[in-house]
Amino acid sequence: MTKAEIHDILDGHTPFAGVNVGRVMDVLILLSAIAIALETMPELPAQLRGLLFKFELALLIIFAAEYVLRLATAPRPARYAFSFWGIVDFLSFAPAIAFLTPQWQVVRAFRLLRLVRLLKLFRGSHAMERLVVAFRQVRGELAIFGVIAGLMLYVSAVGIYIFEHDAQPEVFSSIPNSLWWAVASFTTVGYGDMFPITPGGRIFTTFVLFIGLGVIAVPSAIVTTALLESETNIQRRIREARENGEDTNNNETAQNTKGD
Known part of the structure; x- marks a missing residue:
């Protein structure tokens, strides 16, 4: 499988094993936005809060894996890392690390930067490309x-x-x-x-x-x-x-x- 084919799979242009990976990522991003809103509710049951934590951990792994895969298959990794979409992909999982590190209590306010994930919904959008042009x-x-x-x-x-x-x-x-x-x-x-x-x-x-x-x-x-x-x-x-x-x-x- 070539690098271009991997990019097509991640962007949803080509299905992988019958699954449109791009659409699955879009659904996960929307579910993440709902989870971020729910976790701010003080009356949320402890059991549900624990499920949200596990869901956030799963998203962290998925988005981190996507970023590493895009970085490894990019023709110019450094250019991708500092591009707009590269920064968006990085911020989609990096702020969530504050959840896993108790010593980072001071920077936990930055966890709302996870909302940057919503920008990933516009990746590969023809309408967004026309707007940028x-x-x-x-x-x-x-x-x-x-x-x-x-x-x-x-x-x-x-x-x-x-x-x-x-x-x-x-x-x-x-x-x-x-x-x-x-x-x-x-x-x-x-x-x-x-x-x-x-x-x-x-x-x-x-x-x-x-x-x-x-x-x-x-x-x-x-x-x-x-x-x-x-x-x-x-x-x-x-x-x-x-x-x-x-x-x-x-x-x-x-x-x-x-x-x-």
Whole structure:
């Protein structure tokens, strides 16, 4: 069995002994998320807590074995180890070691990093790959818009401080403190812990809320446009490959595995 075949089995592209390994791993990841939620319940029976511990131990062994297998079969092990998916695979089991070592009581808070396992659900997902491609295509536009959004947050914090500081010195005590109000307003959340009471502050807030809608809508439109363009390009390449008599399934598999 070649290294590429092992990767295909782990990613679920090729069944092993009639079992889709990728789907089994997805189910284990979802069960792990449920187990992590259950173990935080203080009224959980001791017997069930013991079963959860054994289940976590089994997951630790399975995910550790998967990581070692991927590392051993990767064309460039070091590159895989420090890649995004390599780090995700490592963090899917490493924090659970804190359960087995009583001396690590201080770092047991990091055990929630096991939730990184949920990211493994996106491995091999064509939709996720298209999203990554779309973000790469518009990363320049998003970076510029991020800078503009940051400047607008700062200007909003300064503006609300000017309008509201004298009326509410304990609430809008400083510009850094007013940044929380700017973030909550820009994201149109509005927790209600900080709100204007002066007419000028309310008028200023109205403009900020409208600008906040654009802060959310513009990046979404940029990414959506890039996704549509990416989908169009993919369909065009598939159509051209079919016209040339190429195997599109093999092309897709090669694109999915080249990152490892």
